[in-house]
Amino acid sequence: MIIQDVINHLEDYAPLAYAEAFDNVGLLVGDKQNEVTGILVTLDTLEAVVDEAIEKNCNLIVSFHPIIFKGLKKLTGKNYVERTVLKAIKNDIAIYAIHTALDNHINGVNDIICAQLKLNNRKILIPQAQTxxxxxxxxxxxxxxxxxxxxxxxxxxxxxxxxxxxxxxxxxxxxxxxxxxxxxxxxxxxxxxxxxxxxxxxxxxxxxxxxxxxxxxxxxxxxxxxxxxxLENKNQNIGIGKIGELQTAMEETEFFTYLKQNMNVNVVRHSNLLNKSIKKVAVLGGSGSFAISAAKAMGADVFITADLKYHDFFQAENNIILADIGHYESEQYTKNGIVAHLTKKISNFAIILSNINTNPVQYF
Missing domain, CATH: 3.30.70.120 (Alpha-Beta Plaits)
Known part of the structure; x- marks a missing residue:
């Protein structure tokens, strides 16, 4: 099996055509014709992850986030991005990033969150235009x-x-x-x-x-x-974010306890509680402030996302509860989904889930 074979499986799963225009997805480092010795799946590609790939004899890292996002003009090892890329090149390790191609997939990042929260009647929150x-x-x-x-x-x-x-x-x-x-x-x-x-x-x-x-x-x-x-028609099967319903409505504090347990988070930043029951839940893994109006328009009782700024919380306007669970926390189960997909497609080849916690945010 060569790296291109793995890429074919990944792009059948999440075609790069649906990645956002600002993104940098696909094969970022390496030769797609190289024979695969092992596949390591991670949320982020850092130096420690490359070290793990070397230790486990994996010459292909499948990463959710791209390590190269903006253009690199030099490779001198002056920052973590350059050091990671240099180490991968020196050790002949390829890096593939899937990012927003999987964000926009109907069974991708946001559906994985919905599954963690056991939401029913799931729909795309913001269907992608011109698909x-x-x-x-x-x-x-x-x-x-x-x-x-x-x-x-x-x-x-x-x-x-x-x-x-x-x-x-x-x-x-x-x-x-x-x-x-x-x-x-x-x-x-x-x-x-x-x-x-x-x-x-x-x-x-x-x-x-x-x-x-x-x-x-x-x-x-x-x-x-x-x-x-x-066509201008909206494709209801491609787009970012998801909205679904709990099996049974919950009181707000009960729901926050449920959210923390099911998403494995210790802290939730949120807007004012409204003293209403929670039934309809909108989710968007990663930075999702741009989708607040969509969640409100869809009648969500709560919108779960990450990276909300101070003024973003004012947009709740006592119509919805905004819940920021953290960027890493909202996407942490994504790599499990990638492993599950590749394992089904490549049943005779070990797909290894990275053990490295790449969350750069710590809590005291």
């Missing part, structure tokens, strides 16, 4: 079914709980090939009229290259006419 595309093409009527099936086979045409979805309109297409053409139907130099079917199929944007490849492979025309457009 749905549409292919429109024109094919001879008797070839339409074969073309549709080939495009469905690569994953296009799935809408919610339905698949093989398309729209088809019959009409007449015309074309006239020049002297350099080699038409599969009709003759060059003569205008040809062909009974065609216009086929329209939607697909998730990470499938675009596969859809185009299937289109060209299964279309008989020398020049394939097609359009790909990006």
């Amino acid at each position: 749905i595309k549409k292919l429109t093409t024109y094919v001879p009527k008797n070839e339409a079914e074969n073309l549709r099936n080939a495009i469905f086979k690569v994953g296009a045409g799935a809408i919610g709980n339905y698949n093989h979805c398309s729209f088809n309109v019959e009409g007449v297409g015309t074309f006239n090939g020049n002297e350099n053409s080699n038409p599969t139907i009709g003759e060059k130099g003569n205008t040809h009229f062909e009974n065609e079917t216009q086929v329209s199929i939607t697909f998730s944007k990470h499938l675009e290259s596969k859809v185009i490849k299937a289109l060209h492979k299964n279309h008989t025309y020398e020049e394939v006419a097609y359009e790909i457009t990006t």
Whole structure:
């Protein structure tokens, strides 16, 4: 097995196409053609984690957070980022970061929090925009079914709980090939009229290259006419944050005790209690102040996230309880989810969960 094989499993799980534009995801250090000796999964890649990888004979670190976030102009070892990268390079250890690609996955970071809190009826809190595309093409009527099936086979045409979805309109297409053409139907130099079917199929944007490849492979025309457009429709299966419901409503203090136990935290910073029961819970692992308005709009009783600043708490406005459980604490179970996924996909290969606690925040 080579590193690229592991990357394929990771990107089938959380396609990088859905990572946020500001992020730095994918293979950050190393050669993807190297043979894998071991895989170490961590929340953060630090020097201590690289040391652990060396000790456990792992030459691939799969990290949630990227160690390289901003551009590196020098590698002199003057800070923890440069020292970590240098140590990885010296020891031929590759580093792959998944970060917001997993944040935006329906079964990713935020679903893992929901599972810890045993929330039901889970939905995406903020669906990601412009993740749905549409292919429109024109094919001879008797070839339409074969073309549709080939495009469905690569994953296009799935809408919610339905698949093989398309729209088809019959009409007449015309074309006239020049002297350099080699038409599969009709003759060059003569205008040809062909009974065609216009086929329209939607697909998730990470499938675009596969859809185009299937289109060209299964279309008989020398020049394939097609359009790909990006739709404004919201994809309810891709986006950041989650909202769900407790099995039974809890009083506020009871819920905070439940939250601390299930998320393994000792301290929760929160806005004013409202003397109301808690039933609907919104979550967003990591820095989530930008989602406060979304949590309120979705009718959440409490919004659990991290890195809230002083003025962020004013946004509660006695309509919701804001609960900051800490950045590391909100994402601490993410690496377990990555290990579980890779273990299912690579059953004959040891996937090692890092023992290093990378939380830089301590409490007295």
